[in-house]
Amino acid sequence: MLLACKYEEVSVPVVEDFIVISDKAYSRKVLEMEKLMINTLQFNLSIPTPYVFMIFSKLLKLTRRCVYDINKLYQLEQLSFFIIELCLIEYETLKFPPSLLAAVAIYTAQCTHYGFEQWSTTCEWHTSYSEEQLQECSRLMVNFHQSAGSGKLTGVHRKYGTSKHGYAAKTDPANFLLEARY
Template identity: 35%
Template sequence: MVSQTEINERMRAILTDWLIEVHYRLMLMPETLYLTVYIIDQYLSLENVARNELQLVGVSAMLIACKYEETWAPLFKDFLVISDNSFSRQQVLSTEKSILNKLQWNLTVPTMYMFILRYLKAALGDKELEHMTSVIAAAAVYAARCTLGPCPSPLWSDLLEYHTGLAEPQLLYVFFFMT
């Protein structure tokens, strides 16, 4: 992000939050979301993106990830509608092509999600272990927000609670129980 002149980390975070909502609404696989964020981060590290094109990059990255990960990718028009028809079909396709060329079509990467799945499989984990892993991951996010200072307010937002299904008191219990 340091090489970006018009966008910053906060804008990237807002884009990611929006993409999580899109991911949820389109009922996509978790792998798709992780790959989308990876594609965006790699592209932003290689290409200077204008502020008014950041959402376009996000939509194009998710479209690429859907084509790569999903058995049945959502329709192209779904992405246009979700972005309030802010972009034309040609803009999205052009950005998609630009991203793929910049990344040299290298999309096969190990994401954090793949490691978690591998560890759970090695642990012969059941649904209870999978759930506990998610709770611990959420507690780690909470701890990181507390540690990296200055502390954001609130430490645990409604959006975080919505996506994790965990309220702050539940995280505090896990956080203190684990330490």
């Protein structure tokens, strides 16, 4: 818990506070264990996930400047996040770097939203991925989108099927991306 607080919180709690909260079940050994864990991990507490690339994506910021209808922008962003969250539970996506997954989620959302393939040279420049490089992963994402409402793992579909997320899960998938071109 102490490591998690140090990673996420702005102000780090004092060890003595945890000792009091736990009714003195823990002692100074907490600090020793924390030191051992941090050294074992070599201070690598996290790796960038596709979500990090989505949040800090220049492409999403660029899209914000190019799309003047705020509702369309919101729908596009929600659809991008829906698609990327679908990938978090699929083993097939582990072979792709997180930056590619984020770029493909945005690409697939744009294609889904606009009904045609949408990847400009500006998008390519900001992500360093060509449209051809996005195709394989995009087809996977469309398949995930198609089957999101069925099966055992439907939490993401239920989450993005609400008004809070603009009913992104109810958007029809971009089936035309399933046709192999490259």
